Amino acid sequence: MKHTTRKVVGLSLVSLTGLAAFVMVAMLALILLDVVRGGWSHLSWQFLSQAPTDGMMGGGIFPALFGTAALTLLMTLAVMPVGVLTAVYLHEYAPPSSILARVVRVAVANLAGVPSIVFGLFGLGFFILFVGKGLDHALGYEELHWAQPGILWASLTLAVLTLPVVIVSTEEALRAVPQEQRTASLALGATQSQTLARVVLPGALPGILTGAVLAISRGAGEVAPILFTGAAYFLPDLPTSLNSQFMHLGYHTYVLATQSPDVEATRPLLYATVLVLLLLTFALNLVAVLIRTRTRRKAAAGH
Amino acid sequence: MPLSSATPRNKMEARELTLRYGSKVAIKQVSLAIPEHKVTALIGPSGCGKSTFLRSLNRMNDLIPGASHDGMVFLDGRSIHDRALDVVDLRRRVGMVFQKSNPFPKSIFENVAYGLRVGGLKDKTKLAARVEKSLRGAALWDEVKDRLEESALGLSGGQQQRLCIARALAVEPEVLLMDEPASALDPIATAKIEELIHELKATYTIAIVTHNMQQAARVSDRTAFFYMGELVECGATEQIFTNPHEKRTEDYVTGKFG
Amino acid sequence: MAATHTDKAFEQDLRNLREKLLAMGAKVETLIAQSTKALTDRDSSLAEQVVGADREVNRLEVDIDDLCRRILALRQPAASDLRLITTALKIVTDLERIGDLAVNIAERAMDLNQVPPLAPYYVDTPKLAELAQQQVKKALDAFVSGDAAKAEDVLKGDDLLDALFLKIFNELLAYMMEDSRNIRRATALMFIAKHLERIGDHALNVAEMVIYMVRGKDVRHPRSRDLE
Numbered sequence: 148m149k150h151t152t153r154k155v156v157g158l159s160l161v162s163l164t165g166l167a168a169f170v171m172v173a174m175l176a177l178i179l180l181d182v183v184r185g186g187w188s189h190l191s192w193q194f195l196s197q198a199p200t201d202g203m204m205g206g207g208i209f210p211a212l213f214g215t216a217a218l219t220l221l222m223t224l225a226v227m228p229v230g231v232l233t234a235v236y237l238h239e240y241a242p243p244s245s246i247l248a249r250v251v252r253v254a255v256a257n258l259a260g261v262p263s264i265v266f267g268l269f270g271l272g273f274f275i276l277f278v279g280k281g282l283d284h285a286l287g288y289e290e291l292h293w294a295q296p297g298i299l300w301a302s303l304t305l306a307v308l309t310l311p312v313v314i315v316s317t318e319e320a321l322r323a324v325p326q327e328q329r330t331a332s333l334a335l336g337a338t339q340s341q342t343l344a345r346v347v348l349p350g351a352l353p354g355i356l357t358g359a360v361l362a363i364s365r366g367a368g369e370v371a372p373i374l375f376t377g378a379a380y381f382l383p384d385l386p387t388s389l390n391s392q393f394m395h396l397g398y399h400t401y402v403l404a405t406q407s408p409d410v411e412a413t414r415p416l417l418y419a420t421v422l423v424l425l426l427l428t429f430a431l432n433l434v435a436v437l438i439r440t441r442t443r444r445k446a447a448a449g450h
Numbered sequence: 451m452p453l454s455s456a457t458p459r460n461k462m463e464a465r466e467l468t469l470r471y472g473s474k475v476a477i478k479q480v481s482l483a484i485p486e487h488k489v490t491a492l493i494g495p496s497g498c499g500k501s502t503f504l505r506s507l508n509r510m511n512d513l514i515p516g517a518s519h520d521g522m523v524f525l526d527g528r529s530i531h532d533r534a535l536d537v538v539d540l541r542r543r544v545g546m547v548f549q550k551s552n553p554f555p556k557s558i559f560e561n562v563a564y565g566l567r568v569g570g571l572k573d574k575t576k577l578a579a580r581v582e583k584s585l586r587g588a589a590l591w592d593e594v595k596d597r598l599e600e601s602a603l604g605l606s607g608g609q610q611q612r613l614c615i616a617r618a619l620a621v622e623p624e625v626l627l628m629d630e631p632a633s634a635l636d637p638i639a640t641a642k643i644e645e646l647i648h649e650l651k652a653t654y655t656i657a658i659v660t661h662n663m664q665q666a667a668r669v670s671d672r673t674a675f676f677y678m679g680e681l682v683e684c685g686a687t688e689q690i691f692t693n694p695h696e697k698r699t700e701d702y703v704t705g706k707f708g
Numbered sequence: 709m710a711a712t713h714t715d716k717a718f719e720q721d722l723r724n725l726r727e728k729l730l731a732m733g734a735k736v737e738t739l740i741a742q743s744t745k746a747l748t749d750r751d752s753s754l755a756e757q758v759v760g761a762d763r764e765v766n767r768l769e770v771d772i773d774d775l776c777r778r779i780l781a782l783r784q785p786a787a788s789d790l791r792l793i794t795t796a797l798k799i800v801t802d803l804e805r806i807g808d809l810a811v812n813i814a815e816r817a818m819d820l821n822q823v824p825p826l827a828p829y830y831v832d833t834p835k836l837a838e839l840a841q842q843q844v845k846k847a848l849d850a851f852v853s854g855d856a857a858k859a860e861d862v863l864k865g866d867d868l869l870d871a872l873f874l875k876i877f878n879e880l881l882a883y884m885m886e887d888s889r890n891i892r893r894a895t896a897l898m899f900i901a902k903h904l905e906r907i908g909d910h911a912l913n914v915a916e917m918v919i920y921m922v923r924g925k926d927v928r929h930p931r932s933r934d935l936e
Contacts, residue, residue, distance in 0.1 A: 242515055327552035331614070334510060335565035336542035336621055345568065346554055664784050691786045693924025703786040705718065706711035 185418030214393030221302035230313025270304030297390035301377030320354020360435030491670035545623035608639025
């Protein structure tokens with residue numbers, strides 16, 4: 148190839164890739180600009196702390212905010228132990244030839260590819276109609292108690308959805324702990340469980356926490372899985388027990404956008420809600436970054 | 451040359467030890483004694499089985515999937531594969547220092563205290579005393595005494611390796627296995643480690659794997675030459691380096707490899 | 709040795725060392741022959757050549773010492789290589805001493821050539837010289853070929869040398885008792901015979917070192933070892 152041709156090819160590649168990157172940034176900027184411009188003026192303390200009024204044409208989004216937070220918290224409590232333990236089994240205990248480990252890995256990979264609406268249907272079918280009904284029957288409830296949509300079932304459905312994220316990132320974090328440190332610990336007469344508790348898990352903590360926050364930000368934004376399993380269209384009261392229904396920011400956005408009798412009047416509310424949802428997700432991502440850098444620094448400082 | 455007064459007791463002894471990884475034989479029919487309060491060097495080309503042999507002495511090979519063995523290894527005359535002997539106890543009695551210094555991402559103090567803590571020692575005064583003693587034993591105390599709470603990862607390579615030795619000493623083992631402990635260090639740090647080995651042999655029994663023949667010659671009392679998974683020759687270090695009996699040993703120590 | 713060193717430069721160094729030692733050995737052998745010839749042929753100019761040639765032997769000694777030190781410092785030789793180097797360091801001293809002794813013989817020969825010869829004095833001295841020269845040659849051959857058996861021959865051959873020296877000694881003693889005017893010449897001859905006997909001893913040293921080099925077993929001073 149001639150020198151000039153090479154130069155032209157090189158230059159065009161640079162500009163092509165640069166352009167792609169620019170388009171990417173521009174799209175994000177446009178979305179952000181539009182959301183902030185439309186929603187900023189409506190954002191206020193009242194908006195955040197009040198329930199919707201006037202058939203959702205006025206008031207705030209507090210129940211949705213609270214519902215989202217409660218849902219995410221419950222989901223985290225459910226997904227972290229199961230996910231971390233699974234990853235620990237896969238990476239630390241399962242022999243390399245283990246068929247069970249291979250089956251679990253395939254299952255995890257496939258679980259990650261399932262559309263989220265399927266999770267919603269699964270939650271309805273498994274948690275509500277199977278587990279819930281069974282519970283009602285076993286506990287002797289006459290009317291529907293557990294066999295109806297509620298925050299517990301919604302959070303467990305989300306937990307199933309986010310399980311692959313936690314397992315994969317935890318396994319990655321465990322892999323990042325140098326093998327030499329495990330060997331050193333064992334050579335000092337530590338048992339395998341002591342090694343796990345004192346060396347491996349502390350070393351993997353930043354990665355595990357990152358996985359947790361990734362799962363949370365994924366779970367907080369999902370709407371489809373909770374449609375049939377617990378999210379309420381409109382419910383000014385906060386959920387009081389695990390089988391209560393609840394409002395959710397994502398679902399609320401959907402409702403405002405599609406179900407409003409007066410689209411023009413709801414638009415500022417809609418923008419503000421989307422803005423809050425975006426801010427929440429960004430905040431969670433920020434927390435992830437902070438936790439990661441802090442635990443890393445601590446690990447490096449040796450505490 | 452004058453012989454030392456009495457033949458030393460064998461602290462450890464392998465008898466016809468064969469080790470396999472799956473179907474691959476890593477060492478075959480090795481019979482070798484590790485005399486007490488002596489430094490025994492294991493030399494040989496890469497893949498000759500010397501590290502495998504070293505790791506079999508405190509059953510670190512058990513951790514490798516598919517590893518199996520025939521033959522016996524004795525510690526003070528008792529088989530280390532005895533069901534009544536806990537492998538955790540074995541590793542406390544037979545400590546190990548690795549090629550790559552591998553301190554935990556913890557403070558200097560916590561690194562040395564690690565083996566004691568997992569062993570159940572909680573008393574703070576006792577912990578502090580043992581940590582100091584071990585650091586002194588590893589000739590590191592003066593360099594780190596004012597920064598015990600700082601991360602071990604901030605130490606130089608040579609200091610990290612001595613920290614790893616201190617960490618191994620803290621559990622007060624009887625035997626110390628060293629797997630190329632100075633291969634990643636500069637000559638000064640290496641010299642310090644070698645001097646340390648000289649001092650340690652009064653208290654411990656040491657077996658060291660090294661690629662560096664001069665190092666084996668400098669630090670060891672006895673040298674064992676491994677080749678292709680077999681023990682070719684074992685004898686007084688001086689004899690191996692001035693007058694080996696086996697042709698393969700001769701070719702190896704004089705630098706004639708095919 | 710079938711296998712060669714993986715490091716070719718090291719192999720070359722060792723070959724150099726062997727060749728230099730061989731050259732030095734050949735040189736001192738010639739000096740022994742020439743100094744004896746200077747005596748029997750009453751050839752003082754040949755004797756002067758011997759005295760001059762000693763400088764070359766000394767230069768070779770320094771060269772070989774340097775080479776050995778360099779190999780020790782740079783290659784850290786072990787086993788047979790180590791034994792070769794230490795042997796070379798020791799036998800080079802013996803060879804240099806043999807050269808010196810040849811010079812001494814040449815100097816005595818020059819003295820003797822100033823005066824009329826003492827009857828049939830050289831009948832046995834040349835034979836002694838030949839024996840000594842053979843011993844040196846044999847020892848060096850043993851070194852070069854790494855042949856311990858040949859080196860052991862040298863150990864045995866020394867007795868022959870000693871016996872012949874004793875015979876010459878007694879003969880010269882008889883000359884001196886016969887006529888006191890013979891004393892000066894007979895003493896000079898006795899020195900020459902003694903020098904040749906000493907050359908034999910140095911050849912013996914070389915042979916002992918060769919046996920150590922080949923077998924890794926020290927055969928010197930067997931009795932002093934028993935004391936330990």
